[in-house]
Amino acid sequence: MKKRHFSVSLATILIFWAITVFAGGAMWVSSENAKLKSAPKASSKTLSTLAVGTKVSVLESENRWYRLRSASGKEGWMYRGKLSDAPPAKETDSSDNLFSSMQSSSISADEAQTSRSIRGLSKETEQYAKQRKTPKVYKKALDQVLAIRVTDKEVDLFLMRGKIGEYAP
Amino acid sequence: MHKKIAIICLLPLISLMLVSLVFAGADGQTSKTNDKSPLKLAGLLDKLLDPKSKESKMLSGAVSILGSTSEMDYKSERTIGESLALEGFHRYGLPVKDKALQAYVNLVGNAVARNSDRPNIPYNFVVVESPLQNAFSCPGGIIFVSSGLLKTIQSEDQLAGVLAHEVAHVGHKHALQSIQRAQFFDGVGKITSATMEGKKGKEFENMIGSLQNTLFDKGLDQNMEFEADRSALKTAYRTGYDPNGFIQVLKELKRIQSQSTQKGSWFSTHPPLGQRIQNCQDQLRRYPDAKTLAHLPDRFKQYQKHIPN
Secondary structure, three states: OHHHHHHHHHHHHHHHHHHHHHHHHEEEEOOOOEEEEOOOOOOOOEEEEEOOOOEEEEEEEEOOEEEEEEOOOOEEEEEHHHEEOOOOOOOOOOOOOOOOOOOOOOOOHHHHHHHHOOOOOOHHHHHHHHHHOOOHHHHHHHHHHHHOOOOHHHHHHHHHHOOOHHHOO | OHHHHHHHHHHHHHHHHHHHHHHHOOOOOOOOOOOOOOOHHHHHHHHHOOOOOHHHHHHHHHHHOOOOOOOOOHHHHHHHHHHHHHHHHHHHOOEOOOHHHHHHHHHHHHHHHOOOOOOOOOOEEEEEOOOOOOEEEEOOOEEEEEHHHHHHOOOHHHHHHHHHHHHHHHHHOHHHHHOOOOHHHOOOOOOOOHHHOHHHHHHHHHHHHHHHHHHHHHOOOHHHHHHHHHHHHHHHHHHOEOOHHHHHHHHHHHHHHHHOOOOOOHHHHOOOHHHHHHHHHHHHOOOOOHHHOEOOHHHHHHHHOOOOO
16 A cells, blocks of 8 residues: 555656656747847857747757757757747737736737737727817827837847847857 | 655655756746736645745746636727827827937837737837826837936936836736726727727727826836836846846936926836835846846937937
């Protein structure tokens, strides 16, 4: 009987250990524009860009860089700021229930692209402005604000010029 | 006897578990994205690990994503945000007419937003002409910062921290949480043209009024502010800015608080600065190499000159 208890305890511990080791080696891409590089420096060749939410296995680390492998077998180096030790929150683009959960969400890559390409005031905001008799000057101001679009390339160049993050010496 | 053997077996296994966990969190990052969700695995681990430890928090975040995934669609959220933004111009002032300055703030903002808890929605940043020390975010990602606050800031890492704080409010949907019981949502699943008319249209207006009251006067729940502060430090750090920059802004605001206008500013809509500074300083210990990251006072000051007097 005691022997059986011991075996069960040992098996439980082993399973538990396996789960935690698995969780420990895994990280998730949590930033937009997360580039997989051939070496632990920004000037090295970009092998690919991994999508937000991609699960990766960390193989080694050097300074502020991780060498990793994605589930699809892609291997390379990524700046630490692009990764986190928990899966990022996801986003939904359509749902009938507005408030079923305020804490988490899910988004597919396509939906994210749709969201990021939205431009100008929505039809509904226009209706709001009409009902409120919002002065034109505020609508024009908002239109101008929404017209500003910053591309990943521009952000990269900006970070490079400031020697920030992966571009730091 | 068997118990002794079990304990002997247990010790190296637990050590291995801890080593593997420490390895995963070796960069000092922790995710707070979902740390409120109740989770079985986290609960189990908490029995073995100190609940306040980095490892346990990391694990609770790691598994909490398994929770609910459904929520307000982005377009509805954006409509609320845009409507609020129109009121924001009315209350605080129009955008500063300087394209270079607006572009610069959008670059800093988007740089941090890409490393935030919600990186894949569009973010727009606008500097408005107002002497009040203020910044606020509209649902969906439109973020206001006053020229008054920009004049107080001294470097790019400080600006990055402030913008990351506002981005965090969007990511955590703090403003939306404050209106989730609004009458407008009775029987409404999605904001459409039909829901903007008649009685519902009036209820929508009331809801935007209530949001203004919260964001411009009363302030969000203190815990939301603390959560946004924690996220601000993490996001700035992940981007490569010194997270201490954000604390420097809070310290400067504390210094000038007595001679500044309170109503409608960060002073009246945010928790006491002393407490926020203390919390942030505690959090800063997670980022041991923070000081070696970017500060960029010169680049910031080059654009600060564009702010009209």
